Amino acid sequence: MDEESDMTMPLKIDARTEGEETAVLSLAGEVDVANAEQVRDAALKLMSGGIKHLVVDLNAMEYMDSTALGMLVGLQKRMKESGGEVAIAGPKPQIRRLFEITGLTQVFRIYDDAAAALKEVRG
Amino acid sequence: MKTSTPDQVEIRIPRRAEFVRVARMAACALASQLEFTYDIIKDIELAVGEACANAVEHVSDDARDEIVVRFSIDSTQLAVEVFDRGQGFDPARAAEAGAASMENWDDPGGLGLVVIREVMDELAVDCDPTSGTCVRMVKRRSR
Numbered sequence: 451m452d453e454e455s456d457m458t459m460p461l462k463i464d465a466r467t468e469g470e471e472t473a474v475l476s477l478a479g480e481v482d483v484a485n486a487e488q489v490r491d492a493a494l495k496l497m498s499g500g501i502k503h504l505v506v507d508l509n510a511m512e513y514m515d516s517t518a519l520g521m522l523v524g525l526q527k528r529m530k531e532s533g534g535e536v537a538i539a540g541p542k543p544q545i546r547r548l549f550e551i552t553g554l555t556q557v558f559r560i561y562d563d564a565a566a567a568l569k570e571v572r573g
Numbered sequence: 574m575k576t577s578t579p580d581q582v583e584i585r586i587p588r589r590a591e592f593v594r595v596a597r598m599a600a601c602a603l604a605s606q607l608e609f610t611y612d613i614i615k616d617i618e619l620a621v622g623e624a625c626a627n628a629v630e631h632v633s634d635d636a637r638d639e640i641v642v643r644f645s646i647d648s649t650q651l652a653v654e655v656f657d658r659g660q661g662f663d664p665a666r667a668a669e670a671g672a673a674s675m676e677n678w679d680d681p682g683g684l685g686l687v688v689i690r691e692v693m694d695e696l697a698v699d700c701d702p703t704s705g706t707c708v709r710m711v712k713r714r715s716r
Contacts, residue, residue: 483626484590
């Protein structure tokens with residue numbers, strides 16, 4: 451954030467681990483060019499702690515843009531390289547459509563909710 | 574058909590990421606007044622956000638630089654022009670940008686254009702190294 455302003459974006463990030471190698475990153479609010487980095491940093495912190503499978507729960511996400519999508523693709527690249535995966539859970543129709551129109555349904559498995567995603571990524 | 578000069582609303586925001594949301598909110602407010610459906614209002618918000626994000630990502634060294642967002646409204650459509658003074662990007666990408674994949678993810682600006690093209694009815698990008706970049710997009714109003 452620039453020192454000249456104190457503008458904030460409505461974003462809440464909650465991380466919880468599910469065993470040693472799996473975590474759920476729940477995002478609520480909005481992610482765009484201004485704050486996508488916060489989400490990336492939270493995910494990288496989990497990865498550095500040994501997480502290989504990450505469920506990104508978008509159930510409470512109201513808005514995201516292509517910068518946020520790019521951040522998620524970058525995370526997916528890293529996860530795949532370490533033998534893991536980023537899975538998407540619970541996107542609202544407007545956000546699911548964003549994945550569809552950008553072709554990212556080929557890059558992420560998308561589940562109706564976090565529980566279904568966890569079941570799959572854990573194998 | 575009745576023709577008249579479009580009503581115009583113009584906002585100027587600093588060319589910084591944290592102000593993109595201000596342009597998005599303005600787009601939502603205006604689209605709401607024009608009685609677009611909720612889904613279309615969200616599409617317009619997304620398109621304006623993507624265009625402004627493009628402008629931010631191609632930022633110049635001039636900290637005073639700004640983005641101008643001009644909304645033009647008439648009985649048939651809402652047109653939005655997003656101007657900035659940066660060098661922008663290759664306008665050919667507006668025509669060529671395709672779907673994202675793990676392999677080609679080095680071009681987020683291109684993906685933003687994919688999104689705009691999908692959610693708006695018209696998209697044109699004009700880049701000039703000296704005067705800057707203008708992204709023009711249109712959403713038609715149902716009659």
